[in-house]
């Protein structure tokens with residue numbers, strides 16, 4: 096077997112989709128016998144919505160959720176509409192719906208998902224990994240631990256998970272959108288903590304409390320309606336009834352980050368690699384982007400055409416992103432407590448948010464829009480994502496997302512002013528990578544300040560070229576990311 100994925104959460108399922116798209120049929124081992132009934136994750140941010148769009152999944156996901164064209168920093172409202180760059184809106188979607196969309200797609204693409212199979216043992220040597228699960232002993236070339244915050248794979252691979260546990264805990268519940276809760280819509284800060292009520296899907300509200308300085312609750316003991324209502328009363332100062340929840344769950348403010356994302360033939364992704372206070376969709380989205388970063392690299396390696404160091408670039412690119420998500424969410428929690436002391440600071444930051452640059456910086460940071468995998472002053476687009484830019488092609492106007500659905504690399508040639516086709520020199524340069532790179536010819540657009548762009552399968556810019564640039568730089572970038580050309 097090529098790849099075993101431990102965990103059928105959103106990250107494991109997204110990875111299964113990415114591998115499936117590249118022709119690999121992974122086995123996903125999931126300890127739960129049935130799909131999860133609750134939906135702890137709710138918001139997915141712009142960058143993840145764009146990635147889902149590139150895979151043709153965004154409409155399915157949106158159908159079970161709501162667009163939320165807003166953003167916040169420590170519950171101080173930001174204004175994404177003031178950004179200069181094009182970007183998708185955050186979508187509020189129950190995690191269970193997202194998982195069911197991803198699971199259906201992963202199966203369509205040939206992944207096998209075995210439920211009721213808990214990974215309990217991992218052994219690896221230079222040539223492969225043996226995985227023990229549900230009484231089976233399975234051999235694979237790579238194992239990816241997408242098995243959540245308490246990852247067994249991470250522990251058995253010897254990857255440490257240092258961090259801090261802050262005394263800030265709470266309960267979250269999903270209820271029908273009626274009753275006494277409507278006047279509390281929004282996020283409310285109190286001296287004891289936070290009480291939020293927000294839409295989580297059509298006709299549904301997410302109710303959440305977070306209390307500072309309380310003892311952590313035991314996850315094994317199910318949360319109750321009485322407990323969350325008592326928590327609300329402690330925060331708000333009077334009783335608020337929430338009705339009968341569809342589900343309740345406890346959450347803890349734990350920030351931990353795996354010291355490395357790879358140990359030999361074992362990788363970790365998602366909550367198995369980083370956990371932090373989930374704010375603004377950063378937790379789930381960071382994990383889904385881990386999966387999209389890793390999938391095509393594993394597939395290239397398994398096909399025997401990965402350039403040297405490609406698999407290691409997963410840790411190199413994603414570890415700083417996980418570290419930043421931990422940092423920025425801790426910064427937000429620090430702006431919430433103790434309220435009497437931080438209130439003046441919150442007011443000052445609210446004033447600063449009035450400045451376009453500050454608003455833009457925080458929206459981009461909280462939504463993961465600022466992530467880049469390279470710092471090249473001469474080619475500032477390299478390493479960055481691209482939004483759903485409309486492209487005028489000989490076949491009509493299409494979005495960048497629409498031409499990315501195959502999950503291959505993409506050479507976007509914007510230098511051809513007519514529908515006649517692209518520069519024959521460029522076509523000759525990429526011909527050795529056919530099957531790995533699609534070529535799209537489009538009219539120039541002011542939104543893309545380059546004549547030619549090479550995009551990786553995860554949508555990141557690998558190379559940009561101007562009119563005067565020859566094809567040598569392009570060939571080098573192709574070799575760096577896609578390996579040697581075919582003979």
Ligand SMILES: Cc1cc2nc3c(=O)[nH]c(=O)nc-3n(C[C@H](O)[C@H](O)[C@H](O)COP(=O)(O)OP(=O)(O)OC[C@H]3O[C@@H](n4cnc5c(N)ncnc54)[C@H](O)[C@@H]3O)c2cc1C
Nearest residue numbers: 102104105106126135136137214243365366373376378379
């Ligand atoms: C109360 C709460 C609210 C949240 N709200 C948000 C939010 O609004 N936005 C957001 O972005 N994030 C939110 N999060 C975080 C979000 O839910 C997680 O980031 C996300 O679920 C991580 O996905 P994952 O696939 O990495 O891990 P998980 O979703 O934890 O999935 C891991 C899977 O692995 C399985 N598993 C575990 N151990 C094994 C094993 N040994 N063998 C086989 N299978 C195993 C588990 O059963 C599970 O299905 C919230 C979390 C909580 C708890």
